[in-house]
Amino acid sequence: MATLTKPSAPGWQSVKAHYQRAKARNVSPFTFQAQTYIHQGERWVFELTLPPLRTTATALSWMAFLRDLAKDNDTFELVVTNYVPTGVSSPMTVRLADAGNAVSWDINTAKFFGFSFTVEQVIS
Numbered sequence: 001m002a003t004l005t006k007p008s009a010p011g012w013q014s015v016k017a018h019y020q021r022a023k024a025r026n027v028s029p030f031t032f033q034a035q036t037y038i039h040q041g042e043r044w045v046f047e048l049t050l051p052p053l054r055t056t057a058t059a060l061s062w063m064a065f066l067r068d069l070a071k072d073n074d075t076f077e078l079v080v081t082n083y084v085p086t087g088v089s090s091p092m093t094v095r096l097a098d099a100g101n102a103v104s105w106d107i108n109t110a111k112f113f114g115f116s117f118t119v120e121q122v123i124s
Helices: 056-072 107-113
Strands: 014-027 034-050 075-078 092-096 115-121
Touching (some): 056 092, 056 107, 107 115
Antiparallel strands (some): 014 034, 034 115, 075 092, 092 115
């Protein structure tokens, strides 16, 4: 697993941060009493959206970056300062969220509309 450098341009059009906590809930089918178990696991997940990439070269550089992230479970450093509460470490090491065995992109869509992808915090 290597740490890759993301293309420098363009910047994010939008970033949506999601906090996830490892917890389980069980409800009795007889009494409807609930028990909640809060475990120690927690992580951040980010939906990253790029603006229209305009040129084929820019779109191809982003697609190569995403392909490299996907093929070897590599990581990159994401600056999260403006998207999470104070006290959360930034930059944060993230990886492409699991999308199964195949990942695809449309270069024309990327050039004219941009595109989104999801990354998750790497817990070490």
